[in-house]
Amino acid sequence: MSTVSTHPSAQSSTARYLVRTRTRLSAVAGGAGLLAVLVLALLPLTASRGLLQDLFYLFTMLALAQCWNLLAGFAGLVSVGQQAYVGLGAYLLFALCLWVGLSPLLAIPLAGLLCAVIAVPSAFIVFRLRGPYFAIGTWVLAEVFRLLLAQLRSLGGGTGMSLPREVTNEAGFVAWTAELLHVRAPVARDIASYWLALGLAVLTILLIYRLLRSRPGLALAAIRDNQGAALSVGVDAFRIKLWVYLAVAFVTGMTGALVYLQKARISPDAAFSVLDWTANVLFIVVIGGIGTIEGPIVGVIIFYLLQSQLAGLGSWYLLLLGLIAIAVMRLFPAGLWGSLAGRFDLHLFPIRRQLVLRVGSLENGPATGPSSHKNPGGNDD
Amino acid sequence: MANLLEVEELRKSYGSLVVTDSVSLSVGEGEALGVIGPNGAGKTTLFSLITGATRPDAGRVRLDGRDITGVGAAGRCIAGVCRSHQIPQPFEKLTVFENLLVGACFGRAMSEAEATDHCAGVLELTGLIAKANRPGGSLTLLDRKRLELARALATQPRLLLLDEIAGGLTEGECESLIGTIAAIRAGGTTIVWIEHIVHALLAVVGRLVVLNFGRKIAEGNAHAVMDLPEVREIYLGSPV
Structure with missing residues (x-):
């Protein structure tokens, strides 16, 4: 008898319900997504260097946007200081490659990990602040990091420094790419960076989707909807927000490291730029749709198209970007994807758990039996 | 006692x-x-x-x-210790079932698999089972009050x-x-x-x-x- 292993909830009574999150649309979207990733992975075989460089930028911005969306859209932590971890990740990559002699491929995840470690004392400071003060606190923290790193002479001080060729063009994985595709080292470097960025963006999306579908995701949604009620049913809001903050610092740090490995030149003002690493990311998330995984994907494509079309306009470009952001916020407060999804109930990454009656237990289904006692005496006579 | x-x-x-x-x-x-x-x-x-x-x-x-x-x-x-709120505080974007799931998973540390039938049972007891997949925010005041009781019960x-x-x-x-x-x-x-x-x-x-x-x-x-x-x-x- 004990040899038969059963589903946990089947022990007391037969499990009558099951939970379903997948929909037909999401299965189709999953297939299309897989195909898209495959095509993008093979793109270096045919695409121009310029396009690969553009897409590299797009993928890194997508990873940053997904992170900020998780932080602000799901955990309610509206940080405007995520450039702190982009800059730290970038500088850590330089330090690990130049001082420790680590391969960039190892230095990137390690830089992310160290960012998460640095995020612990940082969280200790900013988590004491609420709402707008939290936002300001994160920005101040990023400025502190920028000023500190500008003091570090051995990493270029205020003017910055470059990565030597041994780290960039002559790194092992770049040589491997060059051999694989029979291309010159500078081209191989662009292609390798492109693959890394694609991998980072895809992994970030998959990890966030997995997180949102699991128990922590349920807690985050509850906190987003009503923090007081979440606390009253046992959700430790502080702990879960802290974990999100640390996880986001990890991925943001890795993204920063990757971006500056490709740039190969760093300065405090660029690496800790609030405009490049927070304002643009905010724009992407807000026009796409905050609080959805699809939103930042839509947002980053629009952002990329706008940038490539309007880049010639100089500072007018930024003005236009601001105007578009305001217009979208006024007309589609949930973002372009958010409005569309709300209207047609579209969820490419469904999170909602549908309670479904198991087939075969319909004869004692929910409409009759146990719940009938709530009927207010209408047919009692 | x-x-x-x-x-x-x-x-x-x-x-x-x-x-x-x-x-x-x-x-x-x-x-x-x-x-x-x-x-x-x-x-x-x-x-x-x-x-x-x-x-x-x-x-x-x-x-x-x-x-x-x-x-x-x-x-x-x-x-x-768990309470129902005088002014209902549902998780508005979560479904009724998910509202209870939060209570069972975090208030009583159940796994989602364990919690499913437990929550469904509470929904049957409180007369909310037919609305299990509706967003908490879409309920009438009366059902919101039922949900308050149900969510508290989900934490056992x-x-x-x-x-x-x-x-x-x-x-x-x-x-x-x-x-x-x-x-x-x-x-x-x-x-x-x-x-x-x-x-x-x-x-x-x-x-x-x-x-x-x-x-x-x-x-x-x-x-x-x-x-x-x-x-x-x-x-x-x-x-x-």
Whole structure:
């Protein structure tokens, strides 16, 4: 008898319900997504260097946007200081490659990990602040990091420094790419960076989707909807927000490291730029749709198209970007994807758990039996 | 009978307004206690102090002999204290089922697989099963109140605090609610119930505490307390 292993909830009574999150649309979207990733992975075989460089930028911005969306859209932590971890990740990559002699491929995840470690004392400071003060606190923290790193002479001080060729063009994985595709080292470097960025963006999306579908995701949604009620049913809001903050610092740090490995030149003002690493990311998330995984994907494509079309306009470009952001916020407060999804109930990454009656237990289904006692005496006579 | 909840000299004031004035009470394991008093008497504040949503200025809260005054709201739920809110606080974008799932997964540390049938059972008990997949925010006020009770039950509390859940019900609905609460109590759950619908309260609780201006002014056998002149005065407005 004990040899038969059963589903946990089947022990007391037969499990009558099951939970379903997948929909037909999401299965189709999953297939299309897989195909898209495959095509993008093979793109270096045919695409121009310029396009690969553009897409590299797009993928890194997508990873940053997904992170900020998780932080602000799901955990309610509206940080405007995520450039702190982009800059730290970038500088850590330089330090690990130049001082420790680590391969960039190892230095990137390690830089992310160290960012998460640095995020612990940082969280200790900013988590004491609420709402707008939290936002300001994160920005101040990023400025502190920028000023500190500008003091570090051995990493270029205020003017910055470059990565030597041994780290960039002559790194092992770049040589491997060059051999694989029979291309010159500078081209191989662009292609390798492109693959890394694609991998980072895809992994970030998959990890966030997995997180949102699991128990922590349920807690985050509850906190987003009503923090007081979440606390009253046992959700430790502080702990879960802290974990999100640390996880986001990890991925943001890795993204920063990757971006500056490709740039190969760093300065405090660029690496800790609030405009490049927070304002643009905010724009992407807000026009796409905050609080959805699809939103930042839509947002980053629009952002990329706008940038490539309007880049010639100089500072007018930024003005236009601001105007578009305001217009979208006024007309589609949930973002372009958010409005569309709300209207047609579209969820490419469904999170909602549908309670479904198991087939075969319909004869004692929910409409009759146990719940009938709530009927207010209408047919009692 | 051993006391499950002991509240000792709790005090809370906002500025010069004392909303809870040295209130002490105890509830036995498996007991059902009613709390009555006029609006603004400090009943809901007392619940907030017991559940940890609000910190007291002074006093102690003990659960099963353990001092939980320093424990936060989430920790107290995990320890076995859960409440329904007078003004419903659903997770609006989550479905009704997911609302309960949060309680079961975090209040009682169940896995999602374990929680599924448990939550479905609570939804059946509270008459919400047909609305399981609707967003919490789409419910009517009445169903929101049911959801408050259901979500609290999903955490399998040892001590269940009910804050005016009978208001606005029809006679028939009220009867079925009384039946549900009596069944919950029969299952061994200790209950403290704040209610203005006195006949519903008296159908379940044996003992009453009366609050007025933040102070406990009477306590004892439910029917005896209701007959006290000072209680009649509060409830009927003027001496008769």
